[in-house]
């Protein structure tokens with residue numbers, strides 16, 4: 207018996223990387239109040255990527271201030287497994303790790319699930335998307351990087367769109383995220399390619415009206431999903 211079809215929806219996850227980190231909780235709350243579906247929290251270890259941000263102690267402080275928020279942890283750390291238990295204990299909901307940062311993808315996913323979180327897998331721009339084929343059934347989401355991980359505010363790499371197209375063509379129900387340089391100028395490309403989980407940092411943080419920007423990002427993705435479903 208085939209499993210029931212999951213219906214895709216467009217979701218917006220603001221990245222708080224380029225926000226005022228001295229006011230992290232209020233910046234997160236501002237994004238939630240503006241209609242964010244989840245928060246994309248970028249964790250960098252200064253080793254897997256050439257930058258440092260924050261770790262699980264900060265997540266632990268944020269959690270009681272926003273008990274119902276969905277925290278997706280973008281773990282730019284190596285080894286990828288290192289912070290699974292701590293992040294789960296601190297209140298993270300989803301642990302998105304990098305394919306390039308582990309020797310054992312299935313083992314990493316198993317540990318994430320055992321810790322009670324959802325699992326996401328991400329690839330850097332230089333990694334071929336086909337390497338993910340054996341693992342798609344194990345994970346909840348795939349996150350395609352459209353910048354070299356490490357910094358917010360970089361230029362969107364349009365040449366990553368074929369990776370998203372490949373995934374959408376082969377895995378029609380998969381939650382596919384896109385991260386890096388996503389803005390009102392680049393969302394149409396992401397939506398056309400088939401992304402439905404939209405991470406956006408600077409474009410939201412710099413906006414005077416993040417609610418309107420989120421709504422436009424979401425509508426663009428929803429329109430594209432509807433169109434592709436009609437074409438099926």
Ligand SMILES: O=C(CO)[C@H](O)[C@H](O)COP(=O)(O)O
Nearest residue numbers: 355356358359386387407408
């Ligand atoms: O993972 C990241 C960088 O490594 C960030 O999530 C990403 O850069 C989002 O910020 P912006 O939209 O400004 O590019």
Ligand SMILES: [Fe+2]
Nearest residue numbers: 221248280385
């Ligand atoms: Fe990120």
